Amino acid sequence: xxxxxxxxxPVLGKLEKTEEITFIFDGKSYxxxxxxxxxxxxxxxxxxxxxxxxxxxxxxxxxxxxxxxxECRVTINHVEGVRSCMTPIEHNMVVESGRLQPVxxxxxxxxxxxxxxxxxxxxxxxxxxxxx
Amino acid sequence: MYDVVIxxxxxxxxxxxxxxxxxxxxxxxxxxxxxxxxxxxxxxxxEPSGEWWNGIQETNLLLEKAQKYDTDIRxxxxxxxxxxxxHGYAIHTNQGSFETExxxxxxxxxxxxxxxxxxxxxxxxxxxxxxxxxxxxxxKVGQKGIVVGVNVxxxxxxRELQLAGVxxxxxxxxxxxxxxxxxxxxxxxxxGLVRIAHLAPSAFLRFGSKFAKASWVRRLAVKFYPKGGVxxxxxxxxxxxAILSINGNDRVESVTMCRINADGEQIPGxxxxxxxxxxxxxxxxxxxxxxxxxxxxxFRYMEELGGHVPIHSERMETPLKGVxxxxxxxxxxxAKVARAQGELAGLSIAADKLKAHAxxxxxxxxxxxxxxxxxxxxxxxxxxxxxxxxxxxxxAFQQTKSS
Ligand SMILES: Cc1cc2nc3c(=O)[nH]c(=O)nc-3n(C[C@H](O)[C@H](O)[C@H](O)COP(=O)(O)OP(=O)(O)OC[C@H]3O[C@@H](n4cnc5c(N)ncnc54)[C@H](O)[C@@H]3O)c2cc1C
Ligand code: FES
Numbered sequence: 450x451x452x453x454x455x456x457x458x459p460v461l462g463k464l465e466k467t468e469e470i471t472f473i474f475d476g477k478s479y480x481x482x483x484x485x486x487x488x489x490x491x492x493x494x495x496x497x498x499x500x501x502x503x504x505x506x507x508x509x510x511x512x513x514x515x516x517x518x519x520e521c522r523v524t525i526n527h528v529e530g531v532r533s534c535m536t537p538i539e540h541n542m543v544v545e546s547g548r549l550q551p552v553x554x555x556x557x558x559x560x561x562x563x564x565x566x567x568x569x570x571x572x573x574x575x576x577x578x579x580x581x
Numbered sequence: 582m583y584d585v586v587i588x589x590x591x592x593x594x595x596x597x598x599x600x601x602x603x604x605x606x607x608x609x610x611x612x613x614x615x616x617x618x619x620x621x622x623x624x625x626x627x628e629p630s631g632e633w634w635n636g637i638q639e640t641n642l643l644l645e646k647a648q649k650y651d652t653d654i655r656x657x658x659x660x661x662x663x664x665x666x667x668h669g670y671a672i673h674t675n676q677g678s679f680e681t682e683x684x685x686x687x688x689x690x691x692x693x694x695x696x697x698x699x700x701x702x703x704x705x706x707x708x709x710x711x712x713x714x715x716x717x718x719x720x721k722v723g724q725k726g727i728v729v730g731v732n733v734x735x736x737x738x739x740r741e742l743q744l745a746g747v748x749x750x751x752x753x754x755x756x757x758x759x760x761x762x763x764x765x766x767x768x769x770x771x772x773g774l775v776r777i778a779h780l781a782p783s784a785f786l787r788f789g790s791k792f793a794k795a796s797w798v799r800r801l802a803v804k805f806y807p808k809g810g811v812x813x814x815x816x817x818x819x820x821x822x823a824i825l826s827i828n829g830n831d832r833v834e835s836v837t838m839c840r841i842n843a844d845g846e847q848i849p850g851x852x853x854x855x856x857x858x859x860x861x862x863x864x865x866x867x868x869x870x871x872x873x874x875x876x877x878x879x880f881r882y883m884e885e886l887g888g889h890v891p892i893h894s895e896r897m898e899t900p901l902k903g904v905x906x907x908x909x910x911x912x913x914x915x916a917k918v919a920r921a922q923g924e925l926a927g928l929s930i931a932a933d934k935l936k937a938h939a940x941x942x943x944x945x946x947x948x949x950x951x952x953x954x955x956x957x958x959x960x961x962x963x964x965x966x967x968x969x970x971x972x973x974x975x976x977a978f979q980q981t982k983s984s
Contacts, residue, residue, distance in 0.1 A: 455720065458745055460635065461637065493720045535615065
């Protein structure tokens with residue numbers, strides 16, 4: 450499949466062959482083994498980049514690999530923001546990498562919002578402010 | 582309505598489930614990872630006796646037992662909120678809500694982040710990420726890498742990478758900045774290194790461990806630390822070198838390393854570039870406690886336990902009726918301790934529910950003792966003053982109860 454697999458391990462033994470599964474990443478077809486996550490199946494093909502930072506466009510890949518950091522979020526079968534390190538691959542799954550967003554997340558109101566709970570309590574917020 | 586819902590199918594959650602099923606409670610175990618076993622799955626180290634601690638095998642033993650008692654374990658289920666009901670709790674997850682009389686939080690630990698310039702590049706990952714890729718998914722994280730951060734976990738996982746045929750240049754410290762304080766001071770790191778010396782077949786480190794109590798010896802060892810590092814399993818460990826930055830365009834291409842003095846300050850003019858295609862960052866572990874906070878458990882910060890921890894008794898109960906905790910959510914320790922705590926929590930839940938069973942109380946007391954002896958015998962210890970931390974926590978629980 451690729452030279453990134455650990456087929457033989459001195460303590461864990463041979464990698465047991467399981468069912469091969471084909472899925473799509475950014476329009477191209479890839480195979481992985483049953484039990485792979487989207488992140489592990491892609492890394493087995495040497496693919497590290499899973500998204501770009503939405504505003505800067507800087508490349509990003511996995512960080513924690515166990516669901517804590519959300520650095521690996523991709524779109525899976527049209528659902529956005531899914532953690533690729535926690536999602537097992539399935540036949541014909543369609544995975545798209547995270548893209549640059551057309552509208553940068555900038556809030557011109559940011560200075561007016563309370564930054565701490567203490568500020569909020571002191572009334573540094575507008576009555577109709579939805580950000581509470 | 583379940584008798585108990587257990588969040589987390591690591592060693593703590595699974596052994597708790599087994600204990601509850603042995604007493605025929607109606608149990609549901611939830612875990613968001615695709616496979617049960619938690620962080621136990623990736624573990625692989627050699628005990629001083631020479632025997633291997635193989636996390637996959639240990640997980641399978643627990644799963645076989647759980648299956649024998651027909652335990653309902655559901656993976657791919659993330660719990661994101663807990664609500665108090667009149668006679669119990671509702672657990673809200675991405676797969677619907679579950680109502681239960683009792684709740685066991687066994688959510689384990691997370692890795693602390695250590696920011697190093699360039700750390701968002703693809704190819705930089707936490708040391709635990711590399712462990713899971715290597716031992717659970719059996720995928721190489723790269724051709725040649727470097728480990729930033731020297732501690733018990735990174736030393737153990739560096740060895741695991743080597744075993745799997747992944748080359749490491751060395752292990753070194755992160756450069757000193759306000760976010761890396763504990764990890765970038767050679768003296769602090771040396772104090773930690775002597776505690777893992779028994780894992781390292783190196784005369785230098787064994788020398789250190791003999792004098793572990795004498796801090797002047799450790800200071801000397803830092804002062805005269807060899808420039809080439811001290812080799813553990815053939816791989817240099819540098820505590821007088823630090824990583825200044827991780828470099829590359831779309832992915833990791835190199836790191837910049839420099840020499841540091843015994844206080845962790847950079848020695849100018851010693852920078853060198855090292856070609857690597859991956860970097861593992863090791864910042865240590867902290868208890869993963871958000872769900873306990875959501876439901877309103879009181880907390881204590883305890884350095885000895887690895888961070889903020891929900892207050893709990895030595896029977897693993899919290900001050901909230903029907904809410905129990907076990908495993909690394911109560912403090913950072915090895916999997917064997919988590920497993921013993923899980924069994925204890927399961928027995929406590931059964932004893933509180935089935936009050937008429939006199940012998941259950943005796944089982945709980947035996948389980949409390951088993952946790953203590955497992956702790957005393959642990960090969961891997963993350964925090965040196967763990968026993969003190971446990972005593973302080975018991976006091977905190979008694980205070981909370983009486984106030
Ligand atoms: C990355 C990493 C590597 C480690 N490596 C080692 C090692 O090599 N050796 C060692 O001795 N110790 C290691 N540890 C310490 C480890 O925490 C303990 O050894 C042991 O696994 C703790 O058991 P536990 O049952 O408390 O938690 P875990 O084994 O962490 O299990 C907790 C489970 O809870 C699940 N979970 C958490 N939150 C939710 C939620 N909201 N909804 C659903 N499920 C949830 C997680 O998916 C996980 O499977 C490591 C810890 C980490 C984080
Ligand atoms: S890599 Fe951290 S959540 Fe997936």
